[in-house]
Amino acid sequence: MSRRTQVVVIGGGQAGLAAGYHLRRLGLDFVILDAQTTPGGAWQQAWDSLHLFSPAAYSSLPGRLMPTQAGETCPDARHVVEYLADYEKRYGLPVERPVRVTGVHRDGQLLRVETDSDTWHAPAVISATGTWWRPFLPAIPGHPAFGGGQLHTVEYRSPADFAGQRVIVVGGGNSGAQIAADLAYNTRLTWVTQRPPRFLADDIDGRALFDVATARRRALDEGRTDTRGVASLGGIVAVPPVREARDHGLLKAKPMFSRLVSGGVEWSDGTHAEADVIIWCTGFRPTLAHLAPLQLRGRRGHIATEGTQAVHEPRLHLLGYGDWTGPASATLIGVGRPARDAARQIAEILS
Known part of the structure; x- marks a missing residue:
């Protein structure tokens, strides 16, 4: 009709x-x-x-x-x-x-x-x-070789689903940090990020981020210098669960691996990490x-x-x-x- x-x-x-x-x-x-x-x-x-x-x-x-x-x-x-x-x-x-x-x-x-x-x-x-x-999944060599589970942020629900498992969380943004913090207590967690994670100051919340983003847009519209907006502050909002896991030393990120292998992942220097599941928080x-x-x-x-x-x-x-x-x-x-x-x-x- x-x-x-x-x-x-x-x-x-x-x-x-x-x-x-x-x-x-x-x-x-x-x-x-x-x-x-x-x-x-x-x-x-x-x-x-x-x-x-x-x-x-x-x-x-x-x-x-x-x-x-x-x-x-x-x-x-x-x-x-x-x-x-x-x-x-x-x-x-x-x-x-x-x-x-x-x-x-x-x-x-x-x-x-x-x-x-x-x-x-x-x-x-x-x-x-x-x-x-x-959801975006990066092209990483070895995807077919890995025998464990793989899922994206959109499929993640609860740490109870992974209790006791070896879990690799990939992604240095807010989703990656929050899911890594979620899993830090009852899994064998490895957190992997493309660049070293940058946490915003603990008092920064969504309202402040909106104000910064608006100020950047105003500056660009008026032909002034790009303030870089939110990117100038950092990348991860320290919401309470993330802050708690970070302060307990549970959010130590490793650099991005170079390939997937049958039992986990491998870095370019030949080191390995075993995994039962990989969670791609890659945007x-x-x-x-x-x-x-x-x-x-x-x-x-x-x-x-x-x-x-x-x-x-x-x-x-x-x-x-x-x-x-x-x-x-x-x-x-x-x-x-x-x-x-x-x-x-x-x-x-x-x-």
Whole structure:
């Protein structure tokens, strides 16, 4: 069935909901298409111990403060899911699920959004699919030789699943540090990072990171020297579990190994580490396959944007993929401003 609206938002997680809030305030007709069966976006898939970097008051979408969680300074992922579900209901956002978008196409003056159920036509589209659904695994020699288990961050749930096992965690970002801290007490842990891990000061939280990222974007927009933003502070937020494991000497990182072997991994100097399982905390790539028919992606996989607007297809906005679509736009607190800007630009064009 062919359907029509003013704006199609692809993705019903935090970025899609923030876009919906601002579109609703501007009086636009829109639909949010979400591939998940229930509200909460990628937070529904998070590991059991995952907590936000910041207190609830500094982790909110536009229009509604996140309630505090009893017994927690920084809410856990389950609390975030409940907040997003309530947010969607509170503002009566028109989310249709489960709907999987298969492709966005040019169709005269409109964009045509093909899904596994209906076809939508709209003069504007906001893509807000995030990165969680496209985990990145590096090409390391020896993958077929390793006889143990291998999984990515997206598949990790609890340290109880690995009790007593020899576990190698690969990755020096926040996910790697948090999962390594999770596993430090009841596994034989080896933590491996590409570069020596850099912990942020213990008092740095998500609000401070958002402020730093915003200041960097302002400096770049004004032609001033690049402050390097969050990268100038370090790479790992010292949330309480990470801080505790670090202070007990349990987070000693080894440099990246050169290959996988049958029983574990091997470094270039010939040393080995045995492993029953390897957990790859090696990041994500933008989930953009649905935009392939528009042929907008550059050599590095990103779509050129000015703010959130695609340079070579101004009817398309990208929201929530990282700093290239707005300062800290992949965070709860950071996505509100670029969502507002995208909605305003669309409203101006439509008027």
